[in-house]
Amino acid sequence: MGDHSQYIESLPLFVSGTLDDAQRRALENHLTHCSACRSEVALWRQVAYQVADANRNLDAPSIAVERALAEIRGRRKNIVWRAFELVRAQVPLVRGEMWPSSAAVMAIGVIIATIVKEVTILQMLAPMVAAASVAVIYGPENDPALELTLATATSPWKILLARLTIVFGYNLVLALAASGGMLLFLPANLVASLIVGWFGPMTFLCAAALVLALWVNTGNAIAVTYVAWLAQFLPGQEIATDFRLGGMSLFIAFLNAYRQFWSSPPVLVALAVGLVVIAGWLGGRQGQRLTRAA
Amino acid sequence: MNIPLRELSGKASKSRMMQASTIPLNLTAAVSVRRNEEPSLDRSISSVDKDLQLVRRVAAGDETALRALFAAYGQRLFAYAVRLTRNPSVAEDVLQESLVAAWRGAARFRGQGRVVAWLLGIVHHKALNAIRSRSPVLLEEPEELGDDQVPLDEVMAEHEQAALLRVGLESLSLKHRMVLELVFYQGLDLTEVALVCDCPVGTVKSRLSYAKAHLRHIMEQSGLKAEDLE
Numbered sequence: 268m269g270d271h272s273q274y275i276e277s278l279p280l281f282v283s284g285t286l287d288d289a290q291r292r293a294l295e296n297h298l299t300h301c302s303a304c305r306s307e308v309a310l311w312r313q314v315a316y317q318v319a320d321a322n323r324n325l326d327a328p329s330i331a332v333e334r335a336l337a338e339i340r341g342r343r344k345n346i347v348w349r350a351f352e353l354v355r356a357q358v359p360l361v362r363g364e365m366w367p368s369s370a371a372v373m374a375i376g377v378i379i380a381t382i383v384k385e386v387t388i389l390q391m392l393a394p395m396v397a398a399a400s401v402a403v404i405y406g407p408e409n410d411p412a413l414e415l416t417l418a419t420a421t422s423p424w425k426i427l428l429a430r431l432t433i434v435f436g437y438n439l440v441l442a443l444a445a446s447g448g449m450l451l452f453l454p455a456n457l458v459a460s461l462i463v464g465w466f467g468p469m470t471f472l473c474a475a476a477l478v479l480a481l482w483v484n485t486g487n488a489i490a491v492t493y494v495a496w497l498a499q500f501l502p503g504q505e506i507a508t509d510f511r512l513g514g515m516s517l518f519i520a521f522l523n524a525y526r527q528f529w530s531s532p533p534v535l536v537a538l539a540v541g542l543v544v545i546a547g548w549l550g551g552r553q554g555q556r557l558t559r560a561a
Numbered sequence: 562m563n564i565p566l567r568e569l570s571g572k573a574s575k576s577r578m579m580q581a582s583t584i585p586l587n588l589t590a591a592v593s594v595r596r597n598e599e600p601s602l603d604r605s606i607s608s609v610d611k612d613l614q615l616v617r618r619v620a621a622g623d624e625t626a627l628r629a630l631f632a633a634y635g636q637r638l639f640a641y642a643v644r645l646t647r648n649p650s651v652a653e654d655v656l657q658e659s660l661v662a663a664w665r666g667a668a669r670f671r672g673q674g675r676v677v678a679w680l681l682g683i684v685h686h687k688a689l690n691a692i693r694s695r696s697p698v699l700l701e702e703p704e705e706l707g708d709d710q711v712p713l714d715e716v717m718a719e720h721e722q723a724a725l726l727r728v729g730l731e732s733l734s735l736k737h738r739m740v741l742e743l744v745f746y747q748g749l750d751l752t753e754v755a756l757v758c759d760c761p762v763g764t765v766k767s768r769l770s771y772a773k774a775h776l777r778h779i780m781e782q783s784g785l786k787a788e789d790l791e
């Protein structure tokens with residue numbers, strides 16, 4: 268038979284039952300007139316039997332799945348716990364004056380907003396307070412003990428992220444408390460839109476301040492983010508008329524688009540996430556430089 | 562590798578041999594016995610879907626889904642681990658490690674092949690790691706089964722094909738034995754075996770053919786001609 272050799276290979280699969288119907292029928296046909304293959308099949312069948320027989324009394328120990336699940340649970344708890352420990356370890360290393368100064372500025376904001384009955388002040392203030400706090404969380408100029416911190420096994424980007432979590436979280440709580448205080452004068456839906464109004468800008472401004480602080484320096488980071496944020500509050504219409512600007516309509520259109528940008532929370536948050544990734548990279552690089560110098 | 566011939570000629574195993582040797586001659590019976598033992602050889606679409614569903618649930622962190630996978634395949638995975646490690650307590654650790662690895666890797670499973678083949682691949686990997694860290698010798702090339710090494714006369718006297726075959730299987734190297742295990746006990750096709758062993762399909766084929774030649778050699782050495790097998 269010319270195709271005998273092609274059948275030889277599929278004989279074990281014929282015995283194990285993994286051939287498809289067409290292959291099986293063709294092989295059965297071949298077997299009727301090929302004693303060599305029949306002999307092979309007989310051998311494979313005995314092999315199949317012995318192989319199965321060797322496993323006959325093996326029962327899977329169900330303790331294995333219980334132990335595996337215990338290990339999985341332990342590991343999951345570990346990740347959360349380790350992250351918490353990391354954040355907690357960084358709390359004392361955040362610059363101490365950040366805590367009272369952020370709180371004081373927000374308190375003054377609340378008082379002014381209450382007196383002048385203008386909550387836009389809070390909306391303007393919350394992102395600025397947070398950005399200034401975030402700009403000082405990292406880097407040799409802000410943390411003399413950074414070299415010591417970096418000497419530990421924790422990677423710089425984790426330290427950076429832990430501190431960002433602490434400082435951003437604290438300022439977020441402050442801003443929420445201040446906005447919550449406005450419930451005394453405002454209906455709940457207006458307070459909600461106040462929160463939506465500052466949350467996106469706060470996230471983006473903090474991320475931008477962090478990147479600039481790592482890339483240039485803390486002072487410039489604060490200055491640039493403040494100018495960028497406050498520019499939208501320019502009274503565009505009035506400036507244009509007062510100075511009789513030629514491209515007046517173009518200027519106003521730009522200002523409107525710019526304001527639109529600051530009131531799109533999804534865009535701002537997405538950009539913030541991207542900036543935090545860049546900050547992690549910058550922080551890691553800076554950490555490497557510092558540890559090498561040390 | 563020492564072949565436990567003494568064990569083969571012992572009383573307990575003799576009765577097992579008798580029982581075994583009568584069945585494989587009836588070819589269809591041998592296969593149907595296997596079928597009844599392993600309902601999970603099922604290749605139907607519904608069972609494939611059900612398994613995939615379980616893996617998705619495992620990926621989502623569902624512990625009952627992992628238990629269900631264990632209930633369906635635990636025995637086969639354990640059997641494979643025992644086959645590779647030759648030690649039930651090491652195999653138990655391997656099984657546990659494999660389940661943890663399956664849990665962590667479930668999100669990356671894209672349904673390329675059957676779930677059981679994926680699980681066996683994990684067990685394979687973990688078992689080889691366990692062997693490497695314990696006794697690297699096991700992974701080495703097979704020792705040629707010389708005439709003087711094995712007192713085949715002792716076995717021949719029994720006129721037992723089954724006993725001879727056991728000797729042959731015992732004397733195969735791990736890489737050949739594992740292919741037989743995957744094909745005949747685990748019911749995998751060649752592609753799946755290749756996936757589990759992380760080798761080309763051609764290698765699987767050549768291992769099968771080597772194993773056959775080796776077993777045939779042992780049978781013929783003992784005076785059994787090919788025709789006797791029919």
Ligand SMILES: [Zn+2]
Binds near residue numbers: 271302303
């Ligand atoms: Zn043939």
